Amino acid sequence: MTAAKPKTWLARLLLALLMTVTLLPFLSMFTAALAPSGSYPNGLSWPADPQWSNFARAFEAANMGQLVLSSTLIVLGVVPVSVLAATMAGYGLAKLTGGRNRWIYLVFVAGLTLPFEAVITPLYYEVRAFGLLNTRFAIILPLIGLYMPFSVYWMRAHFLNVPNDLTEAAQLDGATRWKEFWLVQVPLARPAIMSLTILLFLWTWNQFLLPVVLVKDPSRRTMAGALGAFQGQWGTDVPLLCAGSLLILAPTVLLFLAFQRHFVAALLQGSVKG
Amino acid sequence: MAGLKLQDVRKNFGAVEVIKGVDLEVEHGEFVVFVGPSGCGKSTLLRMIAGLEETTSGRLEIGDRLVNDVEPRDRGVAMVFQSYALYPHMTVYDNVGFGLKLAGTPKAVRDAKIRAAARVLQMEHLLDRKPAQLSGGQRQRVAIGRAIVREPDVFLFDEPLSNLDAALRVDMRMELARLHTDLGATMVYVTHDQVEAMTLADKIVVLEGGIVQQVGSPLDLYNRPANLFVAGFIGSPKMNFLAVTVDSVTDDAIRLASPLLAAPAVAAPRSWMLPGDRLTLGIRPHALLLDDTGPIGGEVTLVERLGNETIVRIRLDAATEVTAALAGQRDVALGAAARLGLAPDDAHLFDNDGRRL
Amino acid sequence: MTDGTPLTDARPRALRLLPTGRSRRARYTAILFVLPAFTAYAVFVLAPLIMSLYYSTLRWDGIGKARFTGLANYVTVLTDPDLLSIIGNAFELVLYFTVIPVLLGLAVASAIRGHMAGTFGTLTRTVLFLPQVIPLVAAGIAWSWMFASTGLVNQMLTAVGLADWTRGWLGDFDFALPAVGIIGAWVLLGLCTMLLVTGITKIDPSLYEAARLDGARPWHEFRYVTLPGLRQEIGVCVTVTVISALASFDIVYIATGGGPGITTMVPGLEIYRLAFAHRQVGLASALAIVLMVLVLIAITPVQWYAREKK
Structure with missing residues (x-):
């Protein structure tokens, strides 16, 4: 372990460098956000007279209250339903079906690498046919479907690791499949469900393509979708744009900081399994 | 009150038949042990009785009721799993009471039953713990408790002691025997350990290759094994087998010939045997004695002194060794010559197909 | 298969694959568990994907008449x-x-x-x-x-x-x-x-x-x-x-x-x-x-x- 000393320093140096590179854009945005509105600030320079009011103006210009509400509604529409459907399907595919029904699972997995762009055009016409264009359901319903490959794959992988003995013991204890699912399997699946919830929350909150295509009114979009519109409207006013962007990315960052451990675990596992 | 009846029960996994037509009757209150080497189908058969595996064909009755098409939960059986299969997120109390809760048993009744079972199994102090906080033996008790409270017609045990250490296994074995006496319920028990089978069973079912080799009481199996497989499987150390031919036949005995033996006479029923028939002679190690005039002789290749007995291996020729379990502490030297004798009644004869004569 | 008639080995193999009442019920249960997820997936992924394939063979402005143009x-x-x-x-x-x-x-x-x-x-x-x-x-x-x-x-x-x-x-x-x-x-x-x-x-x-x-x-x-x-x-x-x-x-x-x-x-x-x-x-x-x-x-x-x- 003595030989490891200089290496630790090298590692720390590298990491510090990476962290700086990661943080610089945020810092640069932050200083720019404090410059007088309409001015052209420099990359990274503390303004002589920090304009904290820019944040308040951006809050109003971006209609932040409405945006948070809209994003929350969309997340509430997408995440619980997706998690429930995926948990049920994951259990069904892992515990209730044998080799002959493997094709159902393979059909789900086939969608894992599907770029959303590949289906966005027909989705537009489909959502329009349903009469849902420009409503939040235009984002909610398709997202549930689009999340199924990953979510089902994720939950099935979890249920495969639950010993069959527990299922059988529950059967002998007199549980129907439905009761076994709720009383035995779901409580045991809590960590997997938690991670899935975090991932789906992030992906929904940050979803951009669907809101841009399917919903015109920014106040009915997700935060990310609204940010696109905000840029279109205020793109030339750098301080205001930066202030607005910081505000818009603040909710997820705050949640992330609060639940850092869970988020990191979910993101790491999520990509390994996905 | 429920016995168990199996009629030509079969099980296929795909194209492979793993249970090849089992007929069996178990009386109410009997303790039946399925025993056999791993892969013989004993666990599969137990799981078929539980309803965890479908029965491919044949009739399966529990208490005079055909249950082929009945869900596990409605069969009136309870099972103790090899892994115990306790629900990790529930306390011992909830684990034991889960079945009753599902059945909608009133809370007070449930509580009384759980506590009664806990008392029987001496685990009242464990009720608030989670399975992860228990030792192997304690988990075992919880698993049994979970079976008891359901008051099933038939208890099923799938190698319940195989995850315990040797000393604990002996304790639990005795406890299970006591439980059987107390409850008077029908129990079906799967094990690969013939000592467990011998000590616990009213009736042993020896399985091999998905076929029942023999059904009988422990001593039946020991004294009159139906075939070479049962003879070799039951009893420890293993029975010795020697290839012999029939030399001459008289009214109540036959004389055998073998290059390895000094032509002993063996009691055997009158039969169709003719001089020259090839047979297998089986001799239990405990039936052999040191006897300077005995028919078996050779060089001693192994001596194990266990105190109460002395295990001796004797080499007859390059390919054949015989094991003898001699009572007490014997003065036998490694490498010395020794001769063994046996009483004519202690020999087992098997025909060319391995069946007992 | 559940009526208990003794069955002989001569019985055709295919017959054994027929589900009994229990396995049929088990299959329905499995289907019920998978159905919600599959429906969402089918309606919002599989169907659009098929439509994408179909559209890709058309010359279409999204409003007027579409013309089939093959590949x-x-x-x-x-x-x-x-x-x-x-x-x-x-x-x-x-x-x-x-x-x-x-x-x-x-x-x-x-x-x-x-x-x-x-x-x-x-x-x-x-x-x-x-x-x-x-x-x-x-x-x-x-x-x-x-x-x-x-x-x-x-x-x-x-x-x-x-x-x-x-x-x-x-x-x-x-x-x-x-x-x-x-x-x-x-x-x-x-x-x-x-x-x-x-x-x-x-x-x-x-x-x-x-x-x-x-x-x-x-x-x-x-x-x-x-x-x-x-x-x-x-x-x-x-x-x-x-x-x-x-x-x-x-x-x-x-x-x-x-x-x-x-x-x-x-x-x-x-x-x-x-x-x-x-x-x-x-x-x-x-x-x-x-x-x-x-x-x-x-x-x-x-x-x-x-x-x-x-």
Whole structure:
């Protein structure tokens, strides 16, 4: 372990460098956000007279209250339903079906690498046919479907690791499949469900393509979708744009900081399994 | 009150038949042990009785009721799993009471039953713990408790002691025997350990290759094994087998010939045997004695002194060794010559197909 | 099969496969559990996918009458120089999105080769994951500002005496695409680093000791212990980053809109433009299908490489 000393320093140096590179854009945005509105600030320079009011103006210009509400509604529409459907399907595919029904699972997995762009055009016409264009359901319903490959794959992988003995013991204890699912399997699946919830929350909150295509009114979009519109409207006013962007990315960052451990675990596992 | 009846029960996994037509009757209150080497189908058969595996064909009755098409939960059986299969997120109390809760048993009744079972199994102090906080033996008790409270017609045990250490296994074995006496319920028990089978069973079912080799009481199996497989499987150390031919036949005995033996006479029923028939002679190690005039002789290749007995291996020729379990502490030297004798009644004869004569 | 009539072995095999009442019931239960997920998937993924295939054979403006044109749209996608260079852009982005994060991640991981414990570890994890948590759109805006003429990049170049190099990076015909690539690399860097750092802790340290006793130099350790040990993690990094490069949309939409010219146009954005601005639904759908297939083709060898370990 003595030989490891200089290496630790090298590692720390590298990491510090990476962290700086990661943080610089945020810092640069932050200083720019404090410059007088309409001015052209420099990359990274503390303004002589920090304009904290820019944040308040951006809050109003971006209609932040409405945006948070809209994003929350969309997340509430997408995440619980997706998690429930995926948990049920994951259990069904892992515990209730044998080799002959493997094709159902393979059909789900086939969608894992599907770029959303590949289906966005027909989705537009489909959502329009349903009469849902420009409503939040235009984002909610398709997202549930689009999340199924990953979510089902994720939950099935979890249920495969639950010993069959527990299922059988529950059967002998007199549980129907439905009761076994709720009383035995779901409580045991809590960590997997938690991670899935975090991932789906992030992906929904940050979803951009669907809101841009399917919903015109920014106040009915997700935060990310609204940010696109905000840029279109205020793109030339750098301080205001930066202030607005910081505000818009603040909710997820705050949640992330609060639940850092869970988020990191979910993101790491999520990509390994996905 | 429920016995168990199996009629030509079969099980296929795909194209492979793993249970090849089992007929069996178990009386109410009997303790039946399925025993056999791993892969013989004993666990599969137990799981078929539980309803965890479908029965491919044949009739399966529990208490005079055909249950082929009945869900596990409605069969009136309870099972103790090899892994115990306790629900990790529930306390011992909830684990034991889960079945009753599902059945909608009133809370007070449930509580009384759980506590009664806990008392029987001496685990009242464990009720608030989670399975992860228990030792192997304690988990075992919880698993049994979970079976008891359901008051099933038939208890099923799938190698319940195989995850315990040797000393604990002996304790639990005795406890299970006591439980059987107390409850008077029908129990079906799967094990690969013939000592467990011998000590616990009213009736042993020896399985091999998905076929029942023999059904009988422990001593039946020991004294009159139906075939070479049962003879070799039951009893420890293993029975010795020697290839012999029939030399001459008289009214109540036959004389055998073998290059390895000094032509002993063996009691055997009158039969169709003719001089020259090839047979297998089986001799239990405990039936052999040191006897300077005995028919078996050779060089001693192994001596194990266990105190109460002395295990001796004797080499007859390059390919054949015989094991003898001699009572007490014997003065036998490694490498010395020794001769063994046996009483004519202690020999087992098997025909060319391995069946007992 | 449940009536108890003795059955003989002569019974045809097929008969045994017929489900009894129980297994039929079990199958219904299974179907009920899978049905909600499958319905959502079928309605909002499978059906649109089939429609995409269908549209891709049409010449259709999305409003008027559609005309069947067979594979003409695919021929266009694979021969039109603009569309080909758009697809080429996506693959060029792979160089930045994938190669930079994986190489840097490997460097950091093999330098650390251990758990990142303590406050410093938590701090690093938190900071490096920030780009994963924010919307890609926000990353796009942040870097648009970084690359702007008065942005930090130019400011730093000037500070080190390279004022001649300053430019509006995202508006530059030569540098816009690399600049977009840098944004993607920035987003994915933390994730790859953390994956590889976590992966390297799972390699048995005694392997390194054994290698050192066998006379291995640091480079050998990296080549014969670290790389094989990280195979799965590298596979994951490459898969994730390649998909996000080929299917990129958000960053390009915000940072450059595909310009200048079509130097930063990518298939994802082009599909959007064709379908909703140019009303060439058929061509957009053909490009969508081609994109989907390209992603599959690009990932399959990576998956093979990562799986081989087992």
